[in-house]
Amino acid sequence: MSGTLLDVFNGPDAPAGDDLATCVHCGLCLNACPTFRVTGLETESPRGRIYLMTQWQRGQLPFTDELARHIDLCLGCRTCEAVCPSGVPYGRIIEHGRAEVERLRSRRTQPAATRALARGVMRELLPHPGRLRAAGRLTWAAQRLGLTRVVPAGRGLPRLRRAWRPPASNRAPALGSRRARVAFLNGCVMPVMYRNAMEASVRLLQLAGCEVWFAPGQTCCGALFAHNGDLEEARRLRDRNARAFGMEDFDYLVVNSAGCGSHLKDFYPNLGDRVRDLSEILVELGLPEAQRPVPVRVSYQDACHLAHAQRIKKQPRDLIRAVPGVELVEMQHADICCGSAGIYNALEPPMSARILEEKMDDLLGTGAAVVVTGNPGCQMQLDAGLRGRRSPMQVWHLAELLVKAYDQ
Numbered sequence: 001m002s003g004t005l006l007d008v009f010n011g012p013d014a015p016a017g018d019d020l021a022t023c024v025h026c027g028l029c030l031n032a033c034p035t036f037r038v039t040g041l042e043t044e045s046p047r048g049r050i051y052l053m054t055q056w057q058r059g060q061l062p063f064t065d066e067l068a069r070h071i072d073l074c075l076g077c078r079t080c081e082a083v084c085p086s087g088v089p090y091g092r093i094i095e096h097g098r099a100e101v102e103r104l105r106s107r108r109t110q111p112a113a114t115r116a117l118a119r120g121v122m123r124e125l126l127p128h129p130g131r132l133r134a135a136g137r138l139t140w141a142a143q144r145l146g147l148t149r150v151v152p153a154g155r156g157l158p159r160l161r162r163a164w165r166p167p168a169s170n171r172a173p174a175l176g177s178r179r180a181r182v183a184f185l186n187g188c189v190m191p192v193m194y195r196n197a198m199e200a201s202v203r204l205l206q207l208a209g210c211e212v213w214f215a216p217g218q219t220c221c222g223a224l225f226a227h228n229g230d231l232e233e234a235r236r237l238r239d240r241n242a243r244a245f246g247m248e249d250f251d252y253l254v255v256n257s258a259g260c261g262s263h264l265k266d267f268y269p270n271l272g273d274r275v276r277d278l279s280e281i282l283v284e285l286g287l288p289e290a291q292r293p294v295p296v297r298v299s300y301q302d303a304c305h306l307a308h309a310q311r312i313k314k315q316p317r318d319l320i321r322a323v324p325g326v327e328l329v330e331m332q333h334a335d336i337c338c339g340s341a342g343i344y345n346a347l348e349p350p351m352s353a354r355i356l357e358e359k360m361d362d363l364l365g366t367g368a369a370v371v372v373t374g375n376p377g378c379q380m381q382l383d384a385g386l387r388g389r390r391s392p393m394q395v396w397h398l399a400e401l402l403v404k405a406y407d408q
C-alpha cells in the first residue's frame with residue numbers, strides 16, 4: 001500500500017531527531033551489518049535505515065509498506081552501534097523506529113498480518129508462565145509423535161522436558177560463605193525450553209556464594225515486545241516487575257539471557273545499574289576451584305545483546321578457558337548475528353536463513369564438538385542450523401558447560 005506525506009513519522013514513541021542526527025553517514029558500520037553483508041544493499045544497512053527514518057521524519061519520503069520492509073529486516077542486533085565511531089544509539093533508534101512503523105501500520109486497514117498475529121500471540125503467552133508451561137507440554141507431546149519435525153519452526157526446538165520452576169521457598173542458599181544476595185530473573189521461555197541452563201545458572205550462583213531470591217510475581221521482562229515495536233506492553237511488564245523486585249533488597253539482579261539482560265539495563269531506570277549478566281557476576285565473585293576436568297573442544301558464539309548491547313565478550317571466554325580440559329576454538333565472525341534475533345527467524349525466515357548459513361560455515365570450520373552461547377534464541381537458531389547441516393555438534397548455554405566442572 002502506498003503512503004502519503006501525511007503519514008508523518010513522529011508519533012509519541014518515534015525515534016528522537018537528535019538520535020538520528022548523530023549519524024554522520026561515514027559507512028564504517030556497513031560491513032559489520034549482517035543484512036548488508038548478505039545483500040550488499042545500502043537500504044539493508046544501518047546508514048540506509050537511519051537515512052530512511054530521517055527522511056520520513058522530515059516528511060521528505062512517503063511512508064509505504066515497501067519502504068517499511070527495510071526496518072522489518074533489521075535484526076536489531078546492534079553490531080552497528082558497537083562499531084560506530086559517532087556513538088549513534090542505534091538500539092534506541094530501531095526500538096522506537098519499529099514502534100512508529102507499527103503505529104503507522106495500525107492506522108491502515110490491513111496492518112502487516114504476520115506481525116500483528118505475532119504481537120497478539122506474544123501478549124497472550126509470554127507474560128503467563130502457566131500458559132507457557134501448557135504450550136511446552138503440548139510441544140513435548142508433538143515432539144514425541146514426531147510432529148515438530150514436519151514444521152520448519154519446530155526443527156530448531158530443543159527436546160523438551162518438564163519446565164523449570166523456582167523453589168517453593170523462592171530462595172536458594174549460598175553454598176559456603178555468603179558473598180552476595182542476588183535476585184534472579186526467571187524469564188519466560190527459558191524455563192520451558194532450557195531447564196538444564198536454568199538449573200545450572202542457579203547452581204553456579206550458589207557455588208559463587210550467592211543467596212538467590214526468585215521474586216514472586218515477576219514476569220517476562222518485555223524485551224521481545226520492545227524489540228518488536230510493542231513498547232506499550234513492554235512498559236506494562238516493566239511496571240509489574242518493578243513492583244515484584246521492589247519487595248525485598250538485593251545486591252544484583254542476575255540474568256542468564258542476553259536479550260533480557262540488555263533490555264533490563266536499558267529500559268528499567270530503577271533496576272538497570274544492579275543488573276548483571278550471569279557471566280559478569282561469576283567473574284566478579286569468582287567460582288571455586290573446579291572439581292573435575294571437562295575434556296571438550298568448544299567454540300563460542302557471542303549473543304548480540306551480550307557482545308554489542310552490553311559489551312560483554314571477555315567474561316564468558318575467561319570462564320570457558322578456566323574450565324580444565326576445555327579447548328576454546330574461536331570461529332570467524334563469532335560476534336556477527338546468527339539470524340535468530342528474538343522472533344526475527346519466525347517473521348523473516350528467508351533473510352534469517354541466509355545469515356544462518358554464513359554462521360554455519362564459520363562454525364563448522366572450527367571442528368568443535370560444542371558451541372556455547374548465552375541466549376535462548378541463539379541456542380535454538382544454532383541448533384536448527386546444525387541439524388540442517390546434519391552436524392553432531394551440540395549447543396550449550398554457558399552455564400551448562402561451566403557446571404559440568406562441579407556436579408554429577
Ligand code: SF4
Pocket residue numbers: 022023024025026027028029030046047080083084085086087088
Ligand atoms: S551509524 Fe555510525 S558508523 Fe554507521 S554510517 Fe552512521 S555514523 Fe557511520
Ligand code: SF4
Pocket residue numbers: 032033034035036044045046049073074075076077078079080081090094
Ligand atoms: S541492528 Fe544489526 S541488522 Fe540492524 S542495522 Fe544494525 S547491524 Fe544491521
